[in-house]
Amino acid sequence: MADTIPVSDLKDSPRCEHPCLGGIRLVLGGNVFGWTIDRDRSLAVLDAFYEAGGRMIDTADGYSNWVPGHVGGESETIIGEWLKTRGVRSEMRIATKTGQGGAPGMLAPGTVRTALEASLQRLCTDYVDLYYAHRDDGTTPLDEVAEVYDGAFRSGHARELGASNYSPARLSAILTVADERGLPPFTALQPLYNLVARTQFEGELQDLCLRRGIAALPYYGLAAGFLTGKYTEARQWAGSARSHAARRGRRRQWLADTGHIEPDCR
Numbered sequence: 001m002a003d004t005i006p007v008s009d010l011k012d013s014p015r016c017e018h019p020c021l022g023g024i025r026l027v028l029g030g031n032v033f034g035w036t037i038d039r040d041r042s043l044a045v046l047d048a049f050y051e052a053g054g055r056m057i058d059t060a061d062g063y064s065n066w067v068p069g070h071v072g073g074e075s076e077t078i079i080g081e082w083l084k085t086r087g088v089r090s091e092m093r094i095a096t097k098t099g100q101g102g103a104p105g106m107l108a109p110g111t112v113r114t115a116l117e118a119s120l121q122r123l124c125t126d127y128v129d130l131y132y133a134h135r136d137d138g139t140t141p142l143d144e145v146a147e148v149y150d151g152a153f154r155s156g157h158a159r160e161l162g163a164s165n166y167s168p169a170r171l172s173a174i175l176t177v178a179d180e181r182g183l184p185p186f187t188a189l190q191p192l193y194n195l196v197a198r199t200q201f202e203g204e205l206q207d208l209c210l211r212r213g214i215a216a217l218p219y220y221g222l223a224a225g226f227l228t229g230k231y232t233e234a235r236q237w238a239g240s241a242r243s244h245a246a247r248r249g250r251r252r253q254w255l256a257d258t259g260h261i262e263p264d265c266r
Contacts, residue, residue, distance in 0.1 A: 018215045020130035020160040020188060022093040023055025027217055030059035034074030035067055036241045039081075046082045056093040058190075058217070060134055061119050062100030072100075073122050080124035094123060095130035095217075097164055097190075102135030109148035116152055130188055131158035135165045142174045143181065150183040162188030164219070168204040175212060186214065193218035195227060 028049045033042040046057070059079055065072035076096060083089045098115035099106040120126060131152055133145060152158040163171055163186045171186070178185040189209055193201040197220065209216050222228055230236070 017213060018160060018187060020093055020095060020162075021056065021215065022091075022129075024053040026054060027056045027058050027095070028054055029219065030057055030075045030079055031063040032075075033059075033063070033078040034070070035064035039078055042078045043082055046079070047086070050086070050088065050092075055091060056095065056129075058095045058219075059123075060097040060100055060132075061115050061122075062097075062134065065100070073118065076119055076122035080122050084124040089125055093129040094125065095132065095162070095188075096123065096128050097132035097134035099134040099137060102137045102165070104137055104139040106135070106137040107133055107140045107145045107148070108137075109144055109151075112145075112148045113151070116157055120157060127157050127159060129158075130160045130162050132162040132164045132188070132190060133166075133186070136163070136167070136170050142170075142177045146174055146178045146181065146183050149186075150178075153184045160188060161186050162190060162215075162217075164190035165192070168208055171205070172208055185212070187212075188215045188217060190217050190219055192220055194221050194223045196223050 028046070033039075033045075037045065049057075057079055059075045061076060062072045063075035064070050067074075079094070083092060083094075096119050098112055098119070105111060116128075116131065119128065131149065133149070149158070149161045153161055161184055163174070166174075166189070171189070175185050177183075189205075191201040191205060193216070201216065201218065206216070208214070225231060
């Protein structure tokens with residue numbers, strides 16, 4: 001494919017300063033694996049993505065713990081099986097996260113170390129290319145968060161570090177801590193960002209990323225399906241597997257902002 005960056009050329013490419021990036025300029029989100037698509041269909045999607053030149057997959061240790069009977073790690077387990085049976089680990093870039101939900105103590109050093117070890121086991125690998133703090137837990141001191149992620153980096157278990165769902169102030173603060181202590185900073189960010197949900201990233205957070213050379217790898221790039229044209233009325237998503245997004249107000253706001261739902265649904 002014309003826009004493919006060969007993985008072997010990443011370290012020498014002037015277009016790419018982040019070792020976690022590879023393949024075509026798309027990251028395959030893995031939160032549906034084991035949730036809305038079963039194991040066999042998940043493996044088929046992964047095969048198709050690989051054949052199309054895709055080389056980066058995003059997941060998290062919490063996917064899909066919101067499903068009754070699931071405990072988290074289902075997505076990582078399927079991805080790990082695919083990596084092992086296809087023999088393509090060295091070609092792929094794998095990103096995962098811990099700290100989903102941002103509950104107090106989720107980013108405490110012992111918790112993060114245990115979570116990373118479990119993720120590596122499920123992914124059938126001894127390293128991940130990008131390891132995110134899924135959400136700022138708001139209670140663990142930032143120096144402790146920076147130090148445990150430094151440990152993951154220096155051990156070789158995480159080749160690049162990132163943050164997801166951080167505010168500009170908190171991201172700036174933890175970058176400062178890392179700088180002052182000589183620790184590797186977060187160099188990737190996963191924010192909510194798409195054509196109809198722009199306010200959380202554009203402005204202060206985007207400016208910080210530009211100043212620091214932080215790679216921005218948004219989630220909900222298609223607004224959980226809204227931008228595909230799949231949903232034009234509120235009743236179309238009311239019973240869908242992704243209705244949890246609507247309950248949090250995201251899809252409802254997208255529909256309302258673009259005039260696709262009646263006033264009583266706004």
